[in-house]
Amino acid sequence: MNYYVRKAAFYLAALWAAVTLNFVIPRMLPGNPVDILMAKLQQRGGSVDPAARQAYETLLGTGGGGSVFSEYVAYLGNLLRGDLGVSVSAFPAKVSDVIADSLPWTVVLVGLATLLSFLLGVGLGALVGWKRGTWLDALVPATTVLSAVPYFWLALILVALLSTGLGWFPLNGGYDVVLDPGWSGEFIGSAIYHGILPALTIVISSVGGWLLGMRNMMVSAMSEDYVLTARAKGLKDSRIMIRYAARNAVLPSVAGFAISLGFVVSGSIVTELVFSYPGIGSKLLQAVQNNDYALMQGIFLVITIAVLGANLVVDLLYGLIDARTRDRSVVS
Amino acid sequence: MTNLSPLTEVAPEVPRSRNRWRGLLPRWSPKLGTGLGLAGAIVLFGLIGPLVTGDPATIRDFGLTPPGGEHLLGTTVTGQDILAQLAHATRGSLQIGLLVGIMATVLSGVFGIVGAYAGGVVDEIFSLFSNVMLVIPGLPLVIVIAGFVPPDQRGTGTISLVLAITGWAAAARVLRAQTLSLRNRDYVAAARVSGEKTWRVICVEILPNLLPILASQFVFAVVLAILSEAGLSFLGLGAANSSTLGTMLYYAQNGFALQRDAWWWFVPPGLIIALFGGALALINFSIDEIINPKLRDRARRARDVVAVETDTAAAEQDAVLTVKNLNVVYQADTPVHAVKDVSLTLRRGEILGLAGESGCGKTTLAYAINRLHRPPAEVTSGSVTFHDRDGEDVDVLALAPEELRAFRWVKLSMVFQGAMNALNPVTPIRAQLQDVLRTHRPGMPASDREKRCAEVLRLVGVDPARLGSFPHELSGGMRQRVMIAMALLLDPQVMIMDEPTTALDVLVQREILNEIKRLRDELSFAVVFITHDLPLLLELSDRIAVMRDGEVVEYADAEEMYLRPQHPYTRELLASFPGLNDDRGALIR
Numbered sequence: 001m002n003y004y005v006r007k008a009a010f011y012l013a014a015l016w017a018a019v020t021l022n023f024v025i026p027r028m029l030p031g032n033p034v035d036i037l038m039a040k041l042q043q044r045g046g047s048v049d050p051a052a053r054q055a056y057e058t059l060l061g062t063g064g065g066g067s068v069f070s071e072y073v074a075y076l077g078n079l080l081r082g083d084l085g086v087s088v089s090a091f092p093a094k095v096s097d098v099i100a101d102s103l104p105w106t107v108v109l110v111g112l113a114t115l116l117s118f119l120l121g122v123g124l125g126a127l128v129g130w131k132r133g134t135w136l137d138a139l140v141p142a143t144t145v146l147s148a149v150p151y152f153w154l155a156l157i158l159v160a161l162l163s164t165g166l167g168w169f170p171l172n173g174g175y176d177v178v179l180d181p182g183w184s185g186e187f188i189g190s191a192i193y194h195g196i197l198p199a200l201t202i203v204i205s206s207v208g209g210w211l212l213g214m215r216n217m218m219v220s221a222m223s224e225d226y227v228l229t230a231r232a233k234g235l236k237d238s239r240i241m242i243r244y245a246a247r248n249a250v251l252p253s254v255a256g257f258a259i260s261l262g263f264v265v266s267g268s269i270v271t272e273l274v275f276s277y278p279g280i281g282s283k284l285l286q287a288v289q290n291n292d293y294a295l296m297q298g299i300f301l302v303i304t305i306a307v308l309g310a311n312l313v314v315d316l317l318y319g320l321i322d323a324r325t326r327d328r329s330v331v332s
Numbered sequence: 333m334t335n336l337s338p339l340t341e342v343a344p345e346v347p348r349s350r351n352r353w354r355g356l357l358p359r360w361s362p363k364l365g366t367g368l369g370l371a372g373a374i375v376l377f378g379l380i381g382p383l384v385t386g387d388p389a390t391i392r393d394f395g396l397t398p399p400g401g402e403h404l405l406g407t408t409v410t411g412q413d414i415l416a417q418l419a420h421a422t423r424g425s426l427q428i429g430l431l432v433g434i435m436a437t438v439l440s441g442v443f444g445i446v447g448a449y450a451g452g453v454v455d456e457i458f459s460l461f462s463n464v465m466l467v468i469p470g471l472p473l474v475i476v477i478a479g480f481v482p483p484d485q486r487g488t489g490t491i492s493l494v495l496a497i498t499g500w501a502a503a504a505r506v507l508r509a510q511t512l513s514l515r516n517r518d519y520v521a522a523a524r525v526s527g528e529k530t531w532r533v534i535c536v537e538i539l540p541n542l543l544p545i546l547a548s549q550f551v552f553a554v555v556l557a558i559l560s561e562a563g564l565s566f567l568g569l570g571a572a573n574s575s576t577l578g579t580m581l582y583y584a585q586n587g588f589a590l591q592r593d594a595w596w597w598f599v600p601p602g603l604i605i606a607l608f609g610g611a612l613a614l615i616n617f618s619i620d621e622i623i624n625p626k627l628r629d630r631a632r633r634a635r636d637v638v639a640v641e642t643d644t645a646a647a648e649q650d651a652v653l654t655v656k657n658l659n660v661v662y663q664a665d666t667p668v669h670a671v672k673d674v675s676l677t678l679r680r681g682e683i684l685g686l687a688g689e690s691g692c693g694k695t696t697l698a699y700a701i702n703r704l705h706r707p708p709a710e711v712t713s714g715s716v717t718f719h720d721r722d723g724e725d726v727d728v729l730a731l732a733p734e735e736l737r738a739f740r741w742v743k744l745s746m747v748f749q750g751a752m753n754a755l756n757p758v759t760p761i762r763a764q765l766q767d768v769l770r771t772h773r774p775g776m777p778a779s780d781r782e783k784r785c786a787e788v789l790r791l792v793g794v795d796p797a798r799l800g801s802f803p804h805e806l807s808g809g810m811r812q813r814v815m816i817a818m819a820l821l822l823d824p825q826v827m828i829m830d831e832p833t834t835a836l837d838v839l840v841q842r843e844i845l846n847e848i849k850r851l852r853d854e855l856s857f858a859v860v861f862i863t864h865d866l867p868l869l870l871e872l873s874d875r876i877a878v879m880r881d882g883e884v885v886e887y888a889d890a891e892e893m894y895l896r897p898q899h900p901y902t903r904e905l906l907a908s909f910p911g912l913n914d915d916r917g918a919l920i921r
Contacts, residue, residue: 014464021468022476029480141363141614148555148609150562153581153602160590220626223706225753232704232748233818234740235771243767244756251758266471270563274585284472285567288479300476307469322758323802 085294106279113202121210129218143208151267217249367614381419406596424576432557435496444507465501503549653678658714685869688879745819755803788817809840
């Protein structure tokens with residue numbers, strides 16, 4: 001089967017699994033989310049008509065009653081229409097609108113921070129592996145210890161030192177609240193300024209993983225025959241390091257992107273709470289604290305789809321940087 | 333460097349551990365020591381601390397006391413002793429870490445090892461399942477699950493189970509890959525064929541070999557569990573009524589410890605997590621070194637040549653390369669003297685054969701000539717002199733790094749086993765050929781470079797259209813031709829060929845050999861041809877050196893050696909190839 005077809009099939013399967021998991025979880029676990037939701041809705045002055053109740057039952061289960069299968073079909077139908085229900089914590093906003101407001105913040109923050117951390121980690125890892133046996137070796141245990149630090153705690157420390165202590169960065173938030181969100185230079189500047197500390201937290205905590213993986217692969221690649229050939233060819237050291245050793249050593253780091261991305265996303269959710277960042281992580285926690293099950297589920301689904309999408313992109317890139325992958329799957 | 337007496341005569345190979353289990357123990361290193369010490373101290377603190385310190389819940393009327401005096405680490409906003417809280421929380425976090433670590437490792441073992449061992453549909457399904465679990469982000473899933481379970485039903489067991497379910501997939505993938513390679517090993521196949529039960533094969537033959545990986549994954553799972561639990565508790569979603577480092581941080585955050593500058597409240601819990609995670613990571617480094625011995629610490633080689641003799645060898649008539657009394661030693665724990673006092677002369681345009689069994693030092697010698705030997709190999713004495721066409725003598729061992737780089741490939745190129753991994757697998761042939769021209773002929777226009785690459789490919793009988801191909805798209809013979817074409821690029825005077833035809837079938841081997849001879853006749857470079865196949869050398873070379881245990885035992889004209897082998901070892905080698913005197917022998921010249 002074609003490499004790309006295989007990949008697409010896998011991600012479809014993963015997507016289906018995530019969607020189904022989302023459907024099954026509230027039905028399997030104890031408690032009666034629909035009743036809690038209806039009570040909340042009433043407090044907020046929402047309509048408690050049977051239609052609203054039925055919408056939530058499709059999403060969360062009836063606790064007996066109707067057929068699970070027909071609920072599943074209706075649930076899939078709602079998803080296809082982009083209807084994720086109504087949020088009670090942000091009533092009467094629709095879940096999809098709440099998500100649409102907060103998603104860009106997280107995508108930009110986590111996306112940029114992850115990219116930065118990947119480039120930094122892989123670059124440093126290549127260098128540390130290449131210059132093995134020098135003082136650079138000390139970077140490996142140092143950054144590994146950093147990646148064992150809980151994200152949120154590191155965030156607290158950074159805030160204590162750089163915001164409270166030195167006053168270099170704002171304490172929290174995603175932008176200066178006196179500004180109107182929009183594409184003005186002032187607003188974007190403020191958003192970048194507010195994003196530096198959360199991004200720094202993510203980079204510091206995740207760079208060690210990339211560095212260690214790259215360094216180890218680099219050490220293995222350096223004993224390969226093609227590196228020997230390159231040395232015999234009299235190529236410059238920098239060229240051998242980049243075009244021969246690192247070019248091969250980076251492949252597993254790219255292939256293992258999925259694992260690391262999951263960690264980064266998980267960590268950044270908690271980081272957002274520390275910074276009261278207006279992203280999707282804060283919204284997820286807000287949803288959990290308010291028993292806003294519809295929002296909770298919608299956010300989980302969106303996070304999962306985003307992670308799947310990022311992995312799909314990386315997988316497709318992998319096919320480009322390693323020609324062997326494409327051809328091998330043609331044979332099998 | 334004259335005293336070579338303590339050197340042994342063993343071939344340069346890693347000594348095998350006599351005891352199968354000893355190889356599974358980490359080597360002692362400062363990293364391992366620090367890691368074990370730190371982790372041990374924290375575990376002890378979690379075990380003994382709660383017995384010694386007072387009740388962590390006692391409320392006193394002096395909140396937020398800084399460290400010192402009666403309360404070594406100060407108090408919380410409600411006057412609770414932080415040290416006591418820390419001891420109990422450490423114990424709580426360690427318990428969850430251990431519990432989740434065990435469950436996740438068992439799950440990954442079931443899905444990774446059993447799936448890979450069973451193969452077929454089971455493997456496909458298990459592998460798909462692990463991969464799906466891997467791409468679904470763990471913590472959001474845990475948060476959602478924890479959000480649905482009412483707080484009074486969120487026990488430590490539930491939280492641990494959820495963390496284990498979301499945390500095993502990465503390890504399963506690693507275990508699967510390793511099991512797949514193990515199940516094809518000879519001893520496993522033998523056990524299967526002899527009808528041993530599946531569970532027995534897995535437990536006796538496969539598991540012991542996976543132990544280092546399992547250990548490393550377990551350690552990793554423990555760290556991940558402690559971190560995830562801390563995150564969950566910090567969000568207020570942890571197990572009800574539990575006391576962990578995460579819940580401590582939760583109360584610190586809600587007690588505005590940060591805003592009140594009560595660093596003694598929120599720093600210690602995080603520090604314990606970080607130190608414990610760091611300590612386990614250090615332990616994991618040592619485990620990784622068992623799994624992949626290449627990662628072991630090694631001092632960077634300061635030099636590849638120890639002593640250089642200033643008197644370069646006087647050129648024998650027509651010589652292009654003179655090797656005099658060359659010694660190469662692998663500076664391992666017990667140094668291995670791989671090349672002993674070797675002297676050789678390569679004449680312009682001749683093919684010099686270098687024969688011997690694997691491990692006799694012939695490859696080490698060939699690499700040392702171009703100073704390509706890798707640490708811990710060191711040239712301890714001797715000289716290598718290159719006599720240039722224009723009359724200048726080059727002392728190869730004395731070249732500065734930049735001079736050496738400029739010397740390589742221009743004057744002396746090498747042909748490695750192209751059928752193996754000598755070509756870079758991820759770039760097309762074109763890039764690998766052009767690299768040489770870019771480096772050594774920086775002024776060459778792009779069109780000329782392309783032309784020259786096509787030209788050398790044509791010289792070795794490869795269609796220039798193949799320039800865009802990747803190595804894996806070429807057959808073994810074709811890759812070997814590309815290697816030779818690459819060696820021809822700069823029109824070198826010497827070419828060292830290391831087993832260039834060993835991995836090829838007989839017909840292709842014959843074609844390549846004829847090609848080498850033809851090119852040598854046309855372009856008149858000299859060749860050092862290395863192989864274990866003495867009859868092949870008799871046919872191909874002008875002169876032959878036979879090596880054994882690092883020494884040249886016989887060095888003579890090919891015909892002379894064929895007709896009148898002097899050394900008993902040469903005779904032994906000749907006799908070991910059957911049919912030399914009939915059909916194949918008749919082909920000679």
